[in-house]
Structure formats: C-alpha cells, structure tokens
Amino acid sequence: MPTRNGDHVDEILGEWRRVYPSVDASPIGITGRVTRIALYTERSADDHLERYRLTPSGFEVLLALQASPSLQLSPTLLARAQRMSSAGITGLVDQLVALGLATRSREGHDRRRVQVSLTRRGSEMVVTAGGGWRQLQQRLVRSLGADSVRSLDRLLGRLVTAVDAGFNGSQNGTSHSMARIALHINTEAETVFSRFGVSHASFQVLASLYRAGPPYRRSPSRVARGLMLSGAGLTGRMDQLERLGLLKRDRDRHDRRAVVVELTPTGRRLVRAAFPVFVASHAQLLGQALEPEQQSALSALLRTVLQQFESAEPPGRA
Numbered sequence: 032m033p034t035r036n037g038d039h040v041d042e043i044l045g046e047w048r049r050v051y052p053s054v055d056a057s058p059i060g061i062t063g064r065v066t067r068i069a070l071y072t073e074r075s076a077d078d079h080l081e082r083y084r085l086t087p088s089g090f091e092v093l094l095a096l097q098a099s100p101s102l103q104l105s106p107t108l109l110a111r112a113q114r115m116s117s118a119g120i121t122g123l124v125d126q127l128v129a130l131g132l133a134t135r136s137r138e139g140h141d142r143r144r145v146q147v148s149l150t151r152r153g154s155e156m157v158v159t160a161g162g163g164w165r166q167l168q169q170r171l172v173r174s175l176g177a178d179s180v181r182s183l184d185r186l187l188g189r190l191v192t193a194v195d196a197g198f199n200g201s202q203n204g205t206s207h208s209m210a211r212i213a214l215h216i217n218t219e220a221e222t223v224f225s226r227f228g229v230s231h232a233s234f235q236v237l238a239s240l241y242r243a244g245p246p247y248r249r250s251p252s253r254v255a256r257g258l259m260l261s262g263a264g265l266t267g268r269m270d271q272l273e274r275l276g277l278l279k280r281d282r283d284r285h286d287r288r289a290v291v292v293e294l295t296p297t298g299r300r301l302v303r304a305a306f307p308v309f310v311a312s313h314a315q316l317l318g319q320a321l322e323p324e325q326q327s328a329l330s331a332l333l334r335t336v337l338q339q340f341e342s343a344e345p346p347g348r349a
Contacts, residue, residue, distance in 0.1 A: 038337040039257070040064050046242035047306075054306060058313035061326060062216050064333035069213035070259050071340040072206045083160045084130060088113060089123055090160055093132060096149035097157045103148035114214060132156055171205055174339040179332060180205065186321065186329040187212065193320035216313070223312055227305045229277070234305060236268050237277060240294045241302040247294035251280075254292065277301060 040063040047056040076087045085093075095112050096102055104112075110120035124147050127133040132153035135145050149157075172180050187208040194215035220231040229237070239254045240247050255265040269292060272278045277298035280290055294302070317326055 038064070038334050038341055040067065040337065041334070043242065043257075046244075050242055050244045051303070051306065054310055056306075056310055058310055058317055060330045061317060061333060062313045064330065064337050065209050066213040066216055067259070068333065068337055068340060069206075069209050071337075071344075072210065074259075079162075079166075080160055083156065085156070085160055086123075086126075088115075089127055089132075090157075092120075092123055092127060092147075093149065093153055093157050094161075096133065096147065097154060101148075102154070103146045105144065105146055109147060114218075127153070170339070171336060175332065175335055179335075182328070183332045183336075184208070186325055186332070189325070190317070190320045190329075193316065216316075219312055219316070220309065223309050224305060226308075227301055229272075229275070229301070229305075233268055233272055233277075234302075234309075236265070236272060237294060237298050237302050238306065240278065240292060241299060241306075247299060248291050251290060251292055272298070 040060060043063060044056055044060055047054065073087060076090070080087060080090055091113055092109055095109060096104060106117065106120050106124060109115075109124070110117055113120060113123075115123070124133060124135065127147075128135060132150055134148050134150055136148060137145060171183070175183065184205055187205065191208045191212050195211055217231060220234075224231050224234045227234075235258050236254060239257050240249055243249045251262065251265055251269070254260075255262055258265070260268075269278065269280065273280065276295055278292055278294055280292050282288075282290060321329065
C-alpha cells in the first residue's frame with residue numbers, strides 16, 4: 032500500500048526499481064498519476080452525472096456545443112473533438128436528442144449536411160450538471176492552494192498542447208486537461224502493446240504480477256485493487272491472458288478456498304520486452320513538452336492531488 036508520504040504510483044515505481052532496475056521507470060511518475068487521477072475524476076463524474084441521465088461523454092458534447100458561438104456543430108467536428116467514430120458520436124447525439132438537450136437540423140444551403148444544436152434545456156443542463164466539475168476544481172484548490180493550481184494548470188497546458196494542439200485547457204479546466212492527456216496516453220499505449228499481441232489493459236495485469244517479483248504471483252483481489260477494477264472486470268482480462276498462455280490461476284497452497292494468479296515464463300518475457308518500449312514512449316512525450324525541472328514540479332503537484340483522492344477513497348472500493 033502507499034506510504035504515508037507517497038501515493039500508489041510511488042509504490043509502483045518502487046516495485047519496478049526492485050524487479051527491473053535496468054529500466055528507469057520515472058517517466059510514469061507523471062503519466063501514471065495523470066491517468067490514475069483521471070480515473071478518480073471520471074468515477075466522480077459518473078456518480079454526479081448519473082442523476083441527470085448523462086454520461087461524461089454526453090456532457091463533453093454539451094460543453095462543446097455551449098462553447099461554439101452558434102451553439103451548434105457538425106457531427107464530424109464533434110466526433111473529432113471527442114475522438115470518437117461516426118457511429119459512436121451518432122449514438123451519443125441520439126441520447127442527447129432523446130433527452131431534449133440537443134436537436135439535429137439540415138443546413139439551409141446544403142440539405143445533405145446535418146448540424147447538432149444545443150437546446151435551451153441543454154444550456155440549462157450545462158449549468159446544473161456542471162456543478163460536479165466545479166466541485167472537483169474546488170477540491171483541487173483546497174488540496175493544493177490557488178497558486179499551486181495555477182502552476183499545475185500551466186504545466187498541464189504545456190503537456191496537453193503537445194498531445195492535442197486544438198484543446199483549450201484554460202477554458203475547460205484542470206480535470207478536463209488531465210482527462211485529455213490520459214486519453215492520449217492510453218491511446219498511445221494501445222499502439223505500443225499491440226506490437227506485443229496484447230492490449231494496454233491486459234498488460235496492466237501482467238505488469239502487476241511481474242512487479243510482485245519471483246514467483247510473480249498475486250491474489251486477484253490485490254491486482255484488482257491496484258488497477259481500480261471490480262472483480263468481474265479483472266476476470267475478463269485474466270480469462271483472455273490465460274488463453275494466451277501468459278498467466279495461470281491456481282489454488283493457494285495455504286488456503287485452498289483462495290485463488291492466486293501467476294505469470295508464466297512467456298508472460299514474464301513479454302513484460303521484460305514491452306516495458307522498456309512503454310517507458311520510452313512516455314519519456315518522449317514528456318521530453319517534447321517539459322524541461323526536467325518542470326517534470327519534477329508537475330510530478331510533485333500530481334502526487335499531492337493523488338494523495339488527496341486516495342485518502343478520501345472509501346475502504347474496499349476497487
């Protein structure tokens with residue numbers, strides 16, 4: 032578990048130093064904290080928006096429409112902004128239209144083209160449901176202080192510009208900047224791990240087992256907690272990895288009712304090959320946006336934020 036002066040990412044970095052000392056894993060000190068904080072804020076957003084029958088993606092579309100001078104955008108622009116497929120954005124707009132928050136209309140000069148517009152009810156919903164994001168921003172100010180939040184926003188702004196030049200971090204706020212950076216990190220990770228025949232989500236399971244050290248074994252509950260997964264969510268990943276021969280499940284020798292998960296030799300070889308490539312991609316991302324001292328400052332600020340989220344986490348929640 033995280034130490035009193037550290038967070039979960041510090042624990043992960045310590046494990047990598049112990050089991051794979053030849054690789055400098057420090058770049059994931061920043062990227063790991065960004066993605067983990069994004070998971071916490073996404074979970075909070077889910078809980079908050081659920082009462083309005085909205086998803087975070089749906090609310091993002093409402094925000095994009097609200098930010099447009101005409102309160103309308105084409106489905107193509109919305110899909111590009113949300114990094115979604117045409118089918119994905121169509122389904123999302125369908126939901127918003129059904130809720131009376133948006134409408135579709137044909138353009139007057141080109142009937143083949145469609146515009147999505149924000150309704151008056153949609154504008155009101157941005158204000159009402161947006162209270163959750165404002166609460167998250169206030170939470171950051173309470174944990175860091177206003178000056179440190181401004182410093183965090185400046186550093187995140189440099190990083191988010193490197194991954195998405197069209198994203199306005201100052202307009203959308205700290206949590207949205209981290210969410211956009213996390214989306215890029217996860218997308219790039221999929222590209223990296225596809226070379227090794229696994230998904231990013233699957234590699235996270237393998238990495239957790241590898242970090243345990245010889246014999247590279249952990250309980251499923253320990254893996255799930257570290258990845259902020261439910262037991263059901265982890266089971267699906269493990270089923271696939273077991274079919275690929277990368278891990279195996281067995282009964283605990285000390286408690287036959289319990290199950291342990293262990294990396295196979297093939298799984299260990301995959302982690303040793305893929306992890307340096309993964310870290311190098313993160314180092315490249317950070318290096319093109321931030322100087323070393325800026326990376327250190329950002330890591331320290333993110334650690335404070337993550338500690339605040341972790342300390343508020345209800346016991347036993349994955």
